Amino acid sequence: MRPTRLDPLFAPVTKLPGIGPKTAKTLTSLLVGHSEREARIADLLFHLPTSMIDRGLRPGIAGSPEGMIVTLTLHVDQHRAPPRNSRAPYKIFAHDETGSIELVFFHARRDYLESVLPIGEQRLVSGKVEWFNDRAQMVHPDYIVTEEDAASLPVIEPVYPLTAGLSGRMITKAMQMAVKVIPSLPEWQDASFMDKQGFPSFQEALLSVHHPEEASDLVAESKAVRRLAYDEYLANQLALALVRNSMRQQGGTERHGNGSLRSKILSALPFQLTDGQVEALKEISEDLEAPARMLRLLQGDVGSGKTVVGLMAMAQVIESGAQAAMMAPTDILARQHFASMEPLCKAAGIRVAVMSGKDTAKNKREINAALEAGEIDLIVGTHALFQSSVNFKNLGIAVVDEQHRFGVHQRLSLSSKGDHVEVLVMTATPIPRTLVLSYFGDMEVSRLTDKPKGRQPIKTVSVSLDRISEVVDRLRAAIHRGEKAYWVCPLVEESEKIDLAAAQERFEDLQRALGPVVSLVHGRQSADDKQQAMDDFKEGRTRLLVATTVIEVGVDVPDATIIVIEHAERFGLAQLHQLRGRVGRGSAASTCLLLYKAPLGETSAARLNILRETNDGFLIAEEDLRLRGEGELLGTRQSGMPGFRIANVEAHGDLMEVARDDAKLILAKDPALQSPRGDALRHLLYLFSRDEAVKLLRAG
Incomplete structure (x- = not known):
């Protein structure tokens, strides 16, 4: 149960004088971002001012x-x-x-x-x-x-971020009412740490930011803002640590494979594993053999060979007598994983199947029956694999590709599909260390930083859109030489429809210039049409694939050697790096052409320069964090991604490590949060909407 002392903060904003249903609805869209629940007074108090007016x-x-x-x-x-x-x-x-x-x-x-x-x-x-x-x-x-x-x-008046239908006066008035209901709460921070940092109490910190006496009270480095940022980090790290503890308490199955399937896969591989892959497999194998469940994040840059590592991990579990599942975010990606793994599975004698939204009801029933009977060792599919209708005979490991759509709650729900299911989450987005701690603090981390042998670095060139006819001439010559190329159409912020119109127009222009060798793929096509366009391109019936950003993740055509990204200045760094990774997957030299509209702004120019200078995704991710902040880098609105309301990785990154260590220490001393500080920390978890973690305490 939520502590009753928090009731005033969990009351809806309509409890404040002067806030009717209409204003409450506007506040909800600003503070909560969705209409699943009404904005609370706590949401309002955590909406900090960004500047001030000095009267x-x-x-x-x-x-x-x-x-x-x-x-x-x-x-x-x-x-x-x-x-x-x-x-x-x-x-x-x-x-x-x-x-x-x-x-x-x-x-x-x-x-x-x-x-x-x-x-x-x-x-x-x-x-x-x-x-x-x-x-x-x-x-x-x-x-x-x-x-x-x-x-x-007011001599100093705070200025808050607003939305349509909400004036500065309205939100200031609401805030003045809200600070009056802040209850006296027990202190959840360690006293000596508070003294050392010079932190005020939680109540004093909120009062200081909403009633600033001078401009310095509102900067990210102020004691009050740092105190609140640390509270948010600690709530997050404590929740992740509780998930990890819960996983550990459930125990695990020691999965000692005999190595037979893995050695057959290695013999069938057309290349040697990189040092990074060997190291990651050693870490994963040790996790699988331990008597605790594995929960590991495998971070690999574009083309670093994560799929092979995932397959080898699944092979070890299959050797031990259990089944394996691999989940991908889209049908295209699931079928692609299946296509790349099927010959290796065949060589090793692993019974593999694929299931996606495209399958007929009859086909799905047959696959389900085979899974339940244990006649399939490895199933590849989308997240539909975790619907209640899908049952396994003995699921031992789930490998999840592209974690953005897969949050903490889903990581926990996997356990219902089998006994002590091991979890390996893979991402092709290299994530800076501070963000790994904030989003995946419940997981061990392996990094693949080297590329498979024989791959050449991709040459990256930026070209003004004024020279588009030269680019088309260059493509014509490349196609005559038998090369394949992508043309990625611009991202239009306003709407997917405009994206589509831009792609259709560019496709028609290029088809007129180059003939029937051009095909088109976009997000609004049916799965069949998409697959057809991809197959035509893969098999060489077409040579130039015009696409929206649907090809960003996981499209694998090893003989594609050129990618043109139109209006590159509209894309984020990480996204440009992902797109560039669609080429350079074979042994031939590859080129990425960034078409930009002149003149370039300072940030856009910096972005394109970084891409020209390096192919290192981790370096690029660090720069992206510096240029854009963590919100856009990972897309904090995606499920499972905690969007921090107060904490800011750039300004408060130093506090993240401290919060992680503090959370570990708290749970080592008081795993059920029953001490006076533990009780205070339960208040903190509720305040920052980490109640799922409190349920874990009750559950076990």
Whole structure:
């Protein structure tokens, strides 16, 4: 049960005075991002200001700088209302000892203005001053107060991120109400660590950021913001550590294979394993032989040979008498994994099948029956493999490709498909160390950093779109030489439909220029049409594949040697690197052409330069993190990815390691969180929506 002390923070925002259903709906879309639950007061309090307005400047009218926010003490002289049915503004003339000013109001109510700015009275007015023909003017002042109410005028006013339908005044007012309900909570942080860091209490930290006394209270490095960021990191790391503990407590099966299947696979491979693959297999094999469940992340750059490592891990489990499943995010990718593994499985005598959304109901029934009877050793498919209708005789390992769609909860739910199912998660997105800790702190990590022998580095060139005809001529010559190429169409932020139109148009242009050797693949095609386009390209019936970003992950055509990425400046670094990895998969030299629209912005130019300079995905990921922040790098809205609301890897990365160590230490001393600090930490887990972890405590 959630501690009752947290009830005020878990109340819906409609409990705050002045927030009706309409405003609550707008706040929910801003603070929660989906409509599955209404925004709570805690969501509002964790929405931190990004900047501030200083109303402390009081220079008098004559000394007011152009475009600056000032606070003036004015004597009201005259009201000038516009004629009836006129669109002209309502003007009020006022002065102080230094000069005179016009206050301008559009669509104004005369009775209201006469009551707040009565002629002959003095008022404090705050807003932005603009100068026209040596006359000062203030359009719609932010504040108008009497001298008696001067204390209600904020000197430092926080500025919050907004959304359509929500004004700064509305959110500031709501926040002032919200800070009043912050309850007194037990301290969950270690006292000596708090002293060393100079951290305020949780309540003081929230008050400091929502009622800043100076601009420095709002920067990411301030003690208050760092305190809240550390709270968020600790909640996350503690939740991941509890998942890991839960996995360990469930025990595991020691899976000692005899090596027979693995040696047959190795003999059938057309290449030698890299040192990185050998090292990763050693780590995985030790995990599988241990009496605890394996939970490991295999990070490999584009083309580093993760699939072979995954297959060898599955072979060890099959040798021990259990079944294996490999999951991919799309039908295309599942069928591709199947196609690349089938000859190796055949050589080793492993019974392998593929199941995807394309299969008929009859086909699915037959595969299900064979799985349940133990007549299939290895099944490849999409996440549909984990629907309740699919049953295994004895599932021993699940290999999950491209983890973005596979979060902590899914990692836990795998256990229902077999006894002590081992989990190997593979990703082709090289992830910086700080992000690995934040998203996969419950997993051991293996990294593949070297490429298979014989692969040549990809030459990367950037070319202005003005020279597109030269690029087409170059492609024509390459196609005549028997080469294959991709042409990736631009990403259009507004809509998938526009993406599609751009791809269709480019396809038609290229087909006119190069003839019937051009084919098209995009996300809106049926699975059959996509597969047909891919097969035509693979088998050489077409030579140039025009595509949207559907080819970003896992498309494997070893003899494709050129990729053209149109409007490369619109893509992120990691995405460009993924796309570039579609070529250079064979032994021939490959080229990546980045077509950009001049002139390039500073960040876009930096991005394209990094790609030209290096093929190292891990280096590129670190740069991407620096240029864009972690939100975009991994897509924090994807399931299982905790989007941090306060913590920022760039500013608070040093706290991540500390939080991980702290979480380990806490659970070593108090695994059930029953001590006074443990009880306080349960409050923390609920506050940052890590309640799944609290359920694990109760479950075991």
